[in-house]
Amino acid sequence: MKFTVESWAPEYGSPSEADLIDSSENVDPSVELSVAAWRPLTPECDPAEDILFIDGVRRVDANLWIDRSEQFPGFGLAATFAAGAVRCNGGAKVVAAEVRRGIFTGVDAAPIETSVGVYEVMSTRGSTPEELWLGIQERMGDLEGEVASGQDEASLVVVDGPLSHRRHVDRAIGYIKTQHVQYLPDALRASLATLPVGARTPIFLTTTSWSRFSWYLRLSNGSGPAGGLVRCEVKADMPVADASRLAHLVTASLPRFASARHKDPRAPQNLYPIGGLERELRRRLGDRELAIRALRSAAVL
Amino acid sequence: MDEMVGRVLGTVDATPLEFWVGVAEGEYLELDDVVALERVLPTGEVVKLFGTVSQVRARYEGARFDSDVFLIEDGVLPAEVIEAAQVTVTRVEPEIFVPPRPGHPVRRARGDERDQALFFDRMERKFPVGSTRNGEPLYANFEFLNGQRGAHVSISGVSGVATKTSYATFLLHSLFNSGVLGAAVVNTKALIFNVKGEDLLHIDRPNIHLDDDQRLRYAVLGLPARPFESVGLYAPPRPGSQSGVADVSSRSDITSFFWTLEEFCQEDLMLFLFADAEDERAQYTMVVFNVMAQLRKAEGVDGGAVRIEGETARTFRDLVDLIIGKVQEDDSRHDWAGPNIGLGTVNAFVRRLQGAVRHVDRLIRGDIPNPDRHRIETSGHQVTVVDLHNLNDRAKRFVVGVTVRRTFDEKEKAGQSDELLFLVLDELNKYAPREGASPIKEVLLDVAERGRSLGIILIGAQQTASEVERRIIANSSIRVVGRLDSAEAAREEYGFLPAAQRKRATILKPGTMLLAQPELPVPLVLEFPFPAWATRASEAAADLAGGGPNDPFDDL
Known part of the structure; x- marks a missing residue:
């Protein structure tokens, strides 16, 4: 039997799922090159010298039961989340880090003051776990947008994760480490396996809930089907030529930041600046035990 | 607090005798710098802690691997340099031994405060070192x-x-x-x-x-x-x-x-000729003491020379020859070397004494007039x-x-x-x-x-x-x-x-x-x-x- 060991640590899952959801019918792969002319593209430009990486982290501190008169208590999550930015222009520096605390719930609630800070009410559509998670995700996305817009302009803004919740960050590149969906028709998908390091696929247009230009890019050689492969996306509100230029710039710039296997459990897809930023943000979330204790004592009062 | 150089760290234990200070941006501390801080107790009492910097260190925060330093310098991985200084407390005033609290501002001690830190203010009689x-x-x-x-x-x-x-x-x-x-x-x-x-x-x-x-x-x-x-x-x-x-x-x-032969004989100076570690263990020490007892009877002659049992010695070699004769001759050996001393022991003493002559004969003598002028005196200068x-x-x-x-x-x-x-x-x-x-x-x-x-x-x-x-x-x-x-x-x-x-x-x-x-x-x-x-x-x-x-x- 011949097999490959996935480079990601198992607790992080796998960068590529065994069964991808086929979404190729919503994809137009011929916006940059015709399907017949599809081939790996190597960038024709110098790497960007001033890159802003944006990322966020979140943590559920506690599950809450919110008392309601004459009703079964409502469910909510007390969560802490943060967003920050790293600017890489010669040196890498964390230039922003914002922390927020919130109560995510679909029921009526009031802010909770604790010794670690105030948990503001952040209402969600419902109180199912998915809705609550989505709420946290959205708020974090908002905060990421806020952090990004507070920064001086950079030649490239890379947001960790899909753009879906951060679409308001102007000209931002969504950087997607994991592949759950099959966007390319089978005929083109095979070309991913042979994509050389430092090259990208032509741009394809996806029109699901919103329109975006995407391309795949190989950061480095990795093991497994996704081996060092990532997908990038930008909003499809620009001419294809602009998107193409941006895609080249990204392809020229990012491989340098790919992490080494022994340094990151999600190597090489988790880029060094993002890994560093995540660690810094998690540190800023504060100690979870302390947060739980603060919430418990606030509940007793 | 005009000269804050840093704050007490909370990631390392702060104790009343030793604590670490995170050095503030744009500041530095070097070994031996003198620092001070104050802590207000819940009672309102103010405790001043003084200390000197006994170690300083700098490190990257955010780096987990040694090789991260290259990524950081390449501008790929974000990290911050932090310098910290270890302070050894020299003085606590009043003597309430409480630790400084993490976050307390630390300042350089100058002037009177430095003197206090190093106890110079308490030294009534001090001299510069x-x-x-x-x-x-x-x-x-x-x-x-x-x-x-x-x-x-x-x-x-x-x-x-x-x-x-x-x-x-x-x-x-x-x-x-x-x-x-x-x-x-x-x-x-x-x-x-x-x-x-x-x-x-x-x-x-x-x-x-x-x-x-x-x-x-x-x-x-x-x-x-x-x-x-x-x-x-x-x-x-x-x-x-x-x-x-x-x-x-x-x-x-x-x-x-130099010393005169008279002094040598009368002040038991021979003791210091046999001052090696090996001399202490040797049998012949007995002989040394017996000879010294005999030498004490020597009479001084002009210019520091001595007369012993009718013979005059003017140089150290004369004296040594005289002593050797006395300890080796059967008639006098009993008195000079001591009773029941074997010939082997006497000869060991003789060898040792002979060996010394060459080195000290210029220091012990009776052949120079006015020997008092050659005496080491500390009182004159x-x-x-x-x-x-x-x-x-x-x-x-x-x-x-x-x-x-x-x-x-x-x-x-x-x-x-x-x-x-x-x-x-x-x-x-x-x-x-x-x-x-x-x-x-x-x-x-x-x-x-x-x-x-x-x-x-x-x-x-x-x-x-x-x-x-x-x-x-x-x-x-x-x-x-x-x-x-x-x-x-x-x-x-x-x-x-x-x-x-x-x-x-x-x-x-x-x-x-x-x-x-x-x-x-x-x-x-x-x-x-x-x-x-x-x-x-x-x-x-x-x-x-x-x-x-x-x-x-x-x-x-």
Whole structure:
């Protein structure tokens, strides 16, 4: 039997799922090159010298039961989340880090003051776990947008994760480490396996809930089907030529930041600046035990 | 809080005796910096903590692997540099031993606060012992030197780079000129044994290499930049010289010293001829004591010669021949060597005595008129230098043993402890080794243990304190360390040095010393100025009468 060991640590899952959801019918792969002319593209430009990486982290501190008169208590999550930015222009520096605390719930609630800070009410559509998670995700996305817009302009803004919740960050590149969906028709998908390091696929247009230009890019050689492969996306509100230029710039710039296997459990897809930023943000979330204790004592009062 | 340099760290335990400070952006702390902070207790009482920086470190925060440094420098991985300083607390005022709280601002201590941190404000009688790297004076408490609360100085360090002798003479200069002795300065004396070259035979002459910067350093310490003013110089007579002229090549106005045969016989000086460690274990020690008892009966003749049982000895060789005859002849052996002493033992004694003749015959003699003029006297000058450098080890031991014994006896007789005598002796490990016993070690132990009450203060120096008699080191209140060998620095004798200073002792440059004194829990790191006196002939300004080189025809 011949097999490959996935480079990601198992607790992080796998960068590529065994069964991808086929979404190729919503994809137009011929916006940059015709399907017949599809081939790996190597960038024709110098790497960007001033890159802003944006990322966020979140943590559920506690599950809450919110008392309601004459009703079964409502469910909510007390969560802490943060967003920050790293600017890489010669040196890498964390230039922003914002922390927020919130109560995510679909029921009526009031802010909770604790010794670690105030948990503001952040209402969600419902109180199912998915809705609550989505709420946290959205708020974090908002905060990421806020952090990004507070920064001086950079030649490239890379947001960790899909753009879906951060679409308001102007000209931002969504950087997607994991592949759950099959966007390319089978005929083109095979070309991913042979994509050389430092090259990208032509741009394809996806029109699901919103329109975006995407391309795949190989950061480095990795093991497994996704081996060092990532997908990038930008909003499809620009001419294809602009998107193409941006895609080249990204392809020229990012491989340098790919992490080494022994340094990151999600190597090489988790880029060094993002890994560093995540660690810094998690540190800023504060100690979870302390947060739980603060919430418990606030509940007793 | 105008000069905050950092804040107390909370990631490392802060204790009342030691804590770490995160150094603020744009600031720095270096080793030996003096810092202060205040803590307000819940009672409203304010506790001031003072300390010195004993270690500083810098690291990347955000780096997890050693190789991250390359990523960080390439601008790929975000990380911050943080410097932190370890502070060893020197003083807590009032003495409420609470830790500083993480986050407390820490400031540099300057002026009065620095003096407080280093206890200088509490020293009623202090004298300058050097300066910090940036020129601030450092002091020691005289009460721990003059015998009041402690006495003696021990200086350790590698030969050549540790500048032990220079520092010892600087200390003397400071003691004599800083005013700490008050009126007693007139009667305070120093006796220095010169063991290396003719280095100390020029301390009464200005150093031509002393520049204005160095003069300024003396001024900062409140000391005059001038040589020793009242100096008596003694050197052994030149071998074979009939007139007893001093065996020194670089100057001619030096008094030669020796002992008369009469003194040798009547004051039991033979004891110090048999002062090697091997002598102590040997059988023939019995013979030595018996011979000494016989020699005490010798009559003095003119000029220091002796007559024993009708025979006259004028030179040391005469005397030795006489003694050998007495112990070997059957008639007199019983009295001179002692009863029941075997011939083997007598011969061992004879061999040993014969072996000494060549080395000491110029030091013990009765052939020079007016021998009183060649007696080492400490009373005539403030500083007396006795040159040993071209004597062999056995002769060195003899001179040191006899001179210190005599000085000690005189002090004991006078019984005035307020008139101090500083005794500067290098190569202490030769005279008071850790192992074995010898008459010289006994004398030096006497000085170390009783000298304090008699006003004899030992300024001892040695390459390795670990090889010197423990009780002598233990009795030294002030301990000074210059450059140390790294194996030596690890020994327990240097337990008074904190770990970082032990390491540092191995890289100290000439002119930098660590000085520990009882009041301060941390040794001071100090620099002392270049000697204002010549430390070799080439540094001496040729302005003194009779200071020229020796006349080679002097003896003819």
